[in-house]
Amino acid sequence: KGAAPIWHALMSWALQAEPVQTWPEPPGMIERPVCDISGLLPTPLCPTVSEWFIVGTEPVLYDNIYQEFAINRENGRLATINTPPDLIERKIYKIYPEAAADWVRENDIEQPPTEYDTINVPQPGGDVAILSPRPFGYVRGQALISGTVNLDGFAFYRLAYFEGLSPTDLRTIADNVTAPVTNGPLGVWDAENLNGLYTLLLTAVRQDGSFEEVSLPVTVDNTPPSAEILFPLPDQQIFTDEEWVIVQAQASDDQSLARVEFYVDNAGVPFAISTVPPFTEKWTIRGAGCHTFRVVAVDAAGNETEGTAVPVCLVERP
Incomplete structure (x- = not known):
């Protein structure tokens, strides 16, 4: 602590007559602005810093840590198409990879809410309605959309969807359908290559050109959950006088995990079902x-994953 100021004073005195020199960058280097945390190309959401790279090694992908979310400021939930605009505020969060989840919690890094705003969510019913799926429900793959379109002077209906909450890129599911429907299928949505929040939009047009619309937010989840048995260990021996085999599983899903089913041997029915960790x-x-234990994780959309089976032998205590 005492040597540093002495060294600084000595060097300042020794070099006071020397001209100031700048650092010339070596050939083959390039300076680029990057996002301060990820080191990737900056977006309007992230603070930037300037870094030097060897030509050819500079980042080519844009930052995905800083993400913006629309929040209902009154209840703190994610805003939807039905949230009044005057209640919506946009907040920027730092979204780290799933592998860093424990670190994020330990460091109290604020994360976005996971529940969607339920204010003014349209209730199924009436002459123009989407009855299935339910508001904020989960769908996957080829999703059947059911409902009712049967208003006076009906001419045709169209069923479409768009990503998120703002209809910037409307895509058709069924178009110019002239047959009225009462509590029946409206169309089949090919959602196999989609994931995340989407909004269904049903438009019923009368013969005079007037129309009625209803929208419905849903979550598409085509990603299966993960599942594995943490205990017992493979080929572990357990004494019969211990009364139970404790089976501990680890399961997660990128959207919503519905349940974990526990099976033994080739049983078709689980011996236990757990819905919360x-x-x-x-x-x-x-x-x-000897027995084999296995677990199956099922998410809210119906995707399921079976973890690796774990063989265990129960033996008498010597």
């Missing part, structure tokens, strides 16, 4: 022998 269940020991 920690996903830990007991299986009653009935005697010595």
Whole structure:
């Protein structure tokens, strides 16, 4: 602590007559602005810094850590197409990879809400309605959209969807359908290559050109959850006098995990179902022998994943 100021004073005195020199960058280097955290190309959302790169190694992808979300300022939920505009505020959050989830929690880094605003959500019913899926429901793959279009002077209806909450890129599911529908299929939505929040838009047109519209927010989830057994360990031996085999599973989903099913051997029916973590269940020991435990994780959209089966042998204590 005491040597630093002395060294600084000595060097300042020794070099006071020397001309100031700048650092000439070596050949083959290039300076680029990047996002301060990720080091990727900056977006309007992130603070930037200037970095030097060897030519050819500079980033080519844009930052995805700083993300903007529309929030209902009154209830703190994610805004939807039905949220009054005067209640919407836009907030920027730092979204780190899933592998950093524990670090994010430990450092109290604010994350966006996960629940959507339910204010003014249209209730199914009436002459123009989408009955299935439900508001904020989950769909996947080839999704059947059901509802009612049966208003006076009906001419035709069209069913479309767009990503998120703002209809900037409207895409058709069914167009110019002239047959009225009462609590029946309106169209089949090919959502196999989609993921995230989307809005369905049903438009019913009368013969005089007037029309009625209803919209419905839904979440598309085509990504299966993950599942694995943490305990018991593969080929572990457990004494029969321990009464139970404790099966501990780890499961997660990028949208919403519905349940984890626990199976033993080739049983078609689970011996236990867990809907909230920690996903830990007991299986009653009935005697010595070897068994195989497995878990199946199912998300809200119906996607499922079976984890690697774990063989276990139950033995008498010596």
